[in-house]
Amino acid sequence: MKITVHRGAEEVGGNTIELQSGDSRILLDYGAPLPKIDPATNKNVYPTPQEIILNIPGLYADGTRPLDGIVISHNHGDHYGGLIPKPVNPAVPVWMTAAMEELIRISGKMPRDATELRATIQHYRKGVPFTVGAFKLTAYLMDHSAPEAFAFLIEAEGKRIIYTGDYRKHGNKRAAFQQFLEADLGPIDLMLTEGTQSTVLSGPTQQQVLQDIESLVSGREGAVYVMCSGQDLDVITSLSEIAQAHGRYLAIDGYIALVLETLKDQVKRDSGVNLQIPGLGDEHLKIIDAPATAKIARLPEYAAVYARMRPHLVDWKWVNANHKRLIVAVRTYSQYWLEKYVRDFTDAVLVYSMWNGYKVEESFHDTLEYFKTKGLPEFPVHASGHAYFSAVRELVASKQPRHIIPIHTEHPENFTWAFGRDRVHVLKNGGSFEL
Ligand SMILES: [Zn+2]
Ligand SMILES: [Zn+2]
Known part of the structure; x- marks a missing residue:
């Protein structure tokens, strides 16, 4: 079996890994490179379509035998992101969960320049083995900052490979990591593991983040603004729990409400599981009339969910009257609607719950600067979306892979130091390993 890491071997993100057994070939993820910050302008430079698209034989309709499939981890x-700028050959099925498909479609519709996922989609389900070409795959739910993220056990030629996708053990889904840790997957020949945080042995957990934010909320008479990703449902769930426990309201926009409802609906439909995330049934959840809410109101495909949101919509008069009792989830560019509608920021504070590295980027800087000019003290409280190295060590210790290929990392050498030169194979982008 041949493993080729087309992208993600030398950097965080952009994962594109090819597995070949005989004439059967599949891809694990087809990611776009993450944007890079230009130090001259502090602006995010997004990869061009040409930089995103990889010319892997059989990926596009190029006259060669089509790939047997692409499996997306989250x-x-x-x-x-590789799927977006140019549709892959429709003869190549793209595997993801039903919830993932919905969430990708929502993300595509939110920006001004809407994008569309055009591909032959097939759905896999957690724990239910599925076959792609010569490979049998089983998806295991992992703990990560995405609403749903999976690792895979991949079997072919009597060999077993683990592809971890992105993961951590210190988030709200830590039980999922624990289950994966304890699952008996048999002898593992190769583990492809992410190593974003391979230079960090341990760090704050989502539980500690919750406690830190709670200590800010407790006994305070003033709004608490929290800058976080709209799809980081661990943070949103923490905020909801705090709001409920302290007699406050959690104010979100229609985008976050749509993500919550979509995930809840899909997971319930798929596996009968009631996800423990905030929902429109929660009394303390209020939807503010931010631009994202107005955008969703205009999209006919979300009319049914929007109708369910309506009873929870609040106007700006209500927001101003209840401001001191609010926890408000905000993102970049929020200053434009806040400046227009919110009158008084007295006693309010800002919690920054995202990766610190974003702060130098212009849009983040501008939003944070706005809160500063309004007199809000800023508290950085964040748990990484990625495993600290102690968790990576735990996973390697439990699965005992014969070989390890680090991916999604700028520091693969840490794996060599930790697990030895015999086991760890550090590849360059485009490099291959024969198993
Ligand atoms: Zn990633
Ligand atoms: Zn991720």
């Missing part, structure tokens, strides 16, 4: 652009 709905972060650095894992599926």
Whole structure:
């Protein structure tokens, strides 16, 4: 079996890994490179379509035998973004969960320049083996900052490979990591593991983030603004729990509400599981009339969900009257509607719950600067979306893979130091390994 890492071997994100057995070939993820910050302008430079598209034989209709499939681990652009700028050959099925497909479609519709996922989609389900070409795959739910993220056990030629996707053990889904840790997957020949945080042995957990934010909320008379990703449902769930426990309201926009409802509906439909995330049934959840809410109101495909949101919509008069009791989830560019509608920020604070590295980027800087000029003290409280190296070590210790290929990392050498030169194979982008 031949494993080729087309992208993601030398950087965080953009994962594109090819597995070949005989004449059967599949891809694990087809990610776009993450944007890079230009130090001259502090602006995010997004990869061009030419930089995103990889010319892998059989990926596009190029006259060669089509790939047998592409398997997407989760709905972060650095894992599926390759599918967007140019549709892959419709003869190549793209495997993801039903929830992932919905969430990718929502993400595509939100920006001004809407994008569309055009591909032959097939759905896999957690724990139910599925076959792609010569490969049998089983998806295991992992703990990650995406709403749903999976690792895979991949079997072919009597060999077993684990592809971890992105993961951590310190988030709200830590039980999923624990289950994966304890699952008996048999002898593992190769583990492809992410190593984003391979230079960090341990760090804050989502539980600690919750406690830190709670200590800010407790006994305070003033709004708490929280800057976080709209799809980081661990943070949103923490905020909802805090709001409920302290007699406050959690104010979100229609985009976050749509993500929550879509995930809830799809997972319930798929596996009968009631996800423990905030929902429109929660009394303390309020939807503010931010631009994202107005956008969803205009999209006919979300009319049914929007109708369910309506009873929870609040106007700006209500927001101003209840401001001191609010926890408000915000993102970049929020300053434009806040400046227009919110009158008084007295006693309010800002919690920054995202990766610190974003802060130098212009749009983040501008939003944070706005809160500063309004007199809000800023508290950085964040748990990484990725495993600290102690968790990577735990996973390697439990699965005992014969070989390890680090991916999604700028520091693969840490794997060599930790697990030895005999086991760890550090590849360059485009490099291959024969198993
Ligand atoms: Zn990633
Ligand atoms: Zn991710």
